[in-house]
Amino acid sequence: MSAATYMRFELLRAFRNRRFFVFSLGFPLVLYLLIAGPNGSEDDLAGSGISARLYFMVGLTAFGTMSGVVAAGGRIALERTLGWTRQLRITPLRARAYIGTKLVTAYAFALLTTAVLYAAGIALGVRMPAGDWLGMTGLMLLGLLPFAALGIALGHTLKPDALGPAIGGTTALLAFLGGVWFPLGDGFMADVAHGLPSFWLVQASHIAVGGEGWDATGWLVMTAWTVALTAVAVRAYRRDTERG
């Protein structure tokens, strides 16, 4: 029995899926070039202390990876409808390992998206010490956990035809309120944003300007979302697989 072989084919499938590529790689890349390209000389975006090219690099990496990670979990819904999850239940593959492969695939794609957007950022002049690149990336990968859990919960709950709008709408809203498109500054919207995982995903970029990335509130909010959404995902998974 080899989980590695199974994983390899699962990754191969994901890489062959063109829609996946377009939305989690092409889309954020093009948006980045369109938004950050013309503002290449803006070194202090809306008083955030961060250059436009860096701010949007991180913002669109966050957007691309979080929609990709949610969509990866959402693919469970499709495989459920195909009867594929039932087919797998009569193999020795444990349900936990199945979800594990979905997570690894999601993260593989997130890393790819990140690499592509970093390359575009560097091309536009983003410069940072290696330690900051790594710290920022690590924090973002951690920040994707609640989104991965959300994807799995949706994948076990929704029908495939409801999935597109649900995932698109949720991630677009979270991205908007999280400050993917512009710094939120102060005020009511900023207060709301501080309670959202997408905001802290974008805040990982503060590492790049010598900041801390996440403060205590950030860690608290992210931990709370991860724990809550994981609990929801586990519930959705149990309800789904125990049904006759």
Add this chain to the structure above:
Amino acid sequence: MTNLTDSPGVELRGLEKSFRTPHGTVGAVCGVDISIRAGEIVALLGPNGAGKSTTIDMLLGLAEPDAGSVSVLGRSPAAATLAGLVGAMLQTGSLIEDLTARELVAMVASLYPAPLDVDEVLSLVGIETIARRRTQKLSGGETQRVRFALALVSDPQLLVLDEPTTAMDVEGRRDFWETMREFASRGRTILFATHYLEEADAHADRAILMARGRVVADGPTTEIGAMVGLRTIRATLPDVERSELERLPGVAAADCHGEAVVLSCADADAAIRALLDSFPQARDIEIASAGLEQAFLELTGSAS
């Protein structure tokens, strides 16, 4: 074609399963006992809604019985599955996309402790020529063959097939049964569900008839005819109660239409003697063989 051994096969004891619907609780399986020895080829026969698929789901561990017990090769369904001893082709199901037929079979093979060689399986089910085609480009019949390959690739001790030929054309069916026989010759236990009597007759050693969630007959396929009451006795017999006729030895069911009575008989010889003893006034007596199909329909209650 049977290779019976003493190792444990499948034991279903007092299985019950009901589902909640908007119209109340519906019993899908209402007390099923089935015992299959290792090496047997058994057909689970019955009309749609007889409870075949629900029984199979419980056997495979896909559904939890409300009552009763399941033992597969001496283990629980989950343990048998985990040990890679069971292969199954479920009634419905499509293939995941973006892999070739061969890749998909290899992917599933990798989950098992001792799978068959992937190319051997592809040629066994006759899909070598489409091995490099993506699953989303396969026809319905080709998809069924790949699904069959997925059931075989683990080299299972127990192969379960739930209405496997439903989506196949004539040629596909012939190839399918040929492959199944080839696989059976390795001494494997096979249980297949079907609603075609001729499939049970041609490919199984034994048939278990299910109707309305119960086993209504169980025996060697060579005796299907006898066990379902092969003969009917027709006679003209006025003023007789149906229940009186049904009490006669050898009679399985009786029907009265005015003066005409029709007796479905498990043992027509005993029945005709008893009929004449009790009702010497019976006339226009006719004994006929009720075609297999008719007998099957009567027994499973789908004629009404």
